[in-house]
Amino acid sequence: EVQLVESGGGLVQPGGSLRLSCAASGFTFSPYTMAWVRQAPGKGLEWVSSISPGSGFTEYADAVKGRFTISRDNTKNKLYLQLSSLKTDDTGMYFCTKGSRDGWAPPPGQGTQVTVSS
Numbered sequence: 001e002v003q004l005v006e007s008g009g010g011l012v013q014p015g016g017s018l019r020l021s022c023a024a025s026g027f028t029f030s031p032y033t034m035a036w037v038r039q040a041p042g043k044g045l046e047w048v049s050s051i052s053p054g055s056g057f058t059e060y061a062d063a064v065k066g067r068f069t070i071s072r073d074n075t076k077n078k079l080y081l082q083l084s085s086l087k088t089d090d091t092g093m094y095f096c097t098k099g100s101r102d103g104w105a106p107p108p109g110q111g112t113q114v115t116v117s118s
Contacts, residue, residue, distance in 0.1 A: 001026045002108055003078040004096050009112030016086050018113055022079040022096030035099045036081045038114075040092040045107075049081065050100040059101050063089070073100060086116045 008020040030092050035050040043066070049060045049070040069082040077094050095107035095112055 002098075004093060004109040006096055006109050006112040009094060009114045011032070011115045011117065012086055013118050014087060014116055016081045016116070018114060020081040020083065020085070020094055020114075022081075022102065022109075024077040024079065024096075029077040029100075030033060032098050033100045034072060035097055035101075035104045036070060036079070037092060037097060037104060038090075038092040038094045039111075040089075045090075045095070046100055046103060050104075051079070061072045061101075063082065088116050091116050 003025045005023045006020060010018060010019060012018055031053050033050055033052050036048040037045050038048050039045050046112060047061060048064055049068055051058045051070045051072050055072055067085045071080045092114060093111040095109055095111040097107040098105045
């Protein structure tokens with residue numbers, strides 16, 4: 001059974017930073033392109049960023065480019081998302097999943113809540 005467990009969210013002021021983590025189990029993590037997606041209050045899921053299996057290729061949504069950094073550690077089966085210069089529009093539930101900008105699987109986990117507010 002594929003399990004992806006997100007953590008690291010919280011309440012932060014505009015301009016602040018957070019580091020999200022995703023622990024993967026139940027499948028072989030290293031061969032998959034992985035992604036972060038998010039869901040703002042009252043809206044649908046939105047792709048945020050993806051990283052190739054060997055970390056050689058990363059992509060970001062225009063809304064987060066230059067502020068977020070995706071990374072992974074295949075030895076630990078973990079995916080990360082460093083969030084910086086946070087804006088109120090970044091508020092939402094963040095999920096990790098398999099896939100890329102062109103297509104990603106429905107996130108199986110519970111997500112981690114990021115709230116940006118003064």
